[in-house]
Amino acid sequence: MRLIAGCQITYEVNAPTPLIFMLRPRSGLGQWVMREEYIIEPSAQVIEYTDSYGNLCQRMVAPPGSFQVQTTAEVDTADKIDTQPGAPYVLVQDLPESTLQFLLPSRYCQADCLGDLANEIAGNAAPGYDQVEAIRSWIQQNIEYRYGTSDASTSAVDTAEQKVGVCRDFTHLGIALSRSLNIPARMVVGYLYELDPMDLHAWFEAFVGGRWYTFDATQKEPRGNRIAIAYGRDAADVALVTQFGAVQLKNMKVWVDKANT
Template structure:
């Protein structure tokens, strides 16, 4: 399936400030980016680099005053299997080197504090995909999903105590619970087709059965029409933008996801 994803972000800066952006999708095992368009206004120099998670990051000096970012990409996605029954737990000693980092506690995922809760949720489940499915369903049933934007991330323990959160917060809780069971888990930011209300979204992936599998505790029946923007240990690794200066004043943000029928 082909999707066209678009983000338009307008803001006002009170002072010229260095900025990092994570708004350009990359091709990987899940998707192929056939074309993309990237524009900032005013027209200034932008440098790009790849971070340790493989994300395409843009680095620039944003000027004071009005500043706009427009990103659009045509992406061919590979739908994931909806039902997986044979993705079993991978022992830590057999994990690939680059996956090990997603086992460790992080700022927003206190895996070392949630082991008892995790075992309570997955009791009787077969180690692996079945356990992660139980965790995602438990979060969906017990944690209220709020769609309004909250600029301040909270940790998994705080989500559990509050009983509510935005998509990013529910992902943090799912990841922390998985890691407490020695299942690698990473946050994923991106686009979801037919998301209501439409916005950029966050979910998590868990490493079971020798590959990454998608889990989205905000959805009763998670769809598989997704375009990935960035991966990380938690939300600190996948901000849409990070400004090293006075806070920006957002004035407009529009996100769209539409299906395409390629010519020929």
């Protein structure tokens, strides 16, 4: 399905403030970016670079006053995500070097603290895809999705203990539990068609059977029509906006619509 997705972010800026946005999707597996629009009001000089995870980042200085960034992308997306029950576990010594960083504990994903829980959840599953699916299913069934129950400091350990959170928290827990079984896992943020309520979304990918597969613990069944924007170890790597000064968020709007074809 071809989707038109975008977001509009409005700030009130007190003084010239450096900002880094991460709002441009890249073409890749399951998505083809057909066209884009990036509007900045008032105009600011933009320098784009690619970070260590392959994400497109836009660097600029926001002038004082009202400052707005709006991005829109038309993307041809896969209607279904790839699934592969039984895809085998890849021995650590056989993993591609690019995946090794996604085995390690990170700021919000303390894999070294959750080994017992991971084995309790997935110990009887076949090593690899089936273990990650057992983790995803357990989170979906045992963690309550509720707004306002977590904040920017909430970690996977917190979510495991409190058993409540939002998509970011579900994702961190899935990543940490997968890594504790020596399965590389990474965070993805982007858009999901017909997400209710509409917002930017987070899910995770795990490397099994020689490739990355998508897992979303907030959904009962696998759902396609996703647009990935950014990848990283956890939320610290995939912030869609990073500010280096005092700016006030005034409004944020997100939309994902089916394109007219």
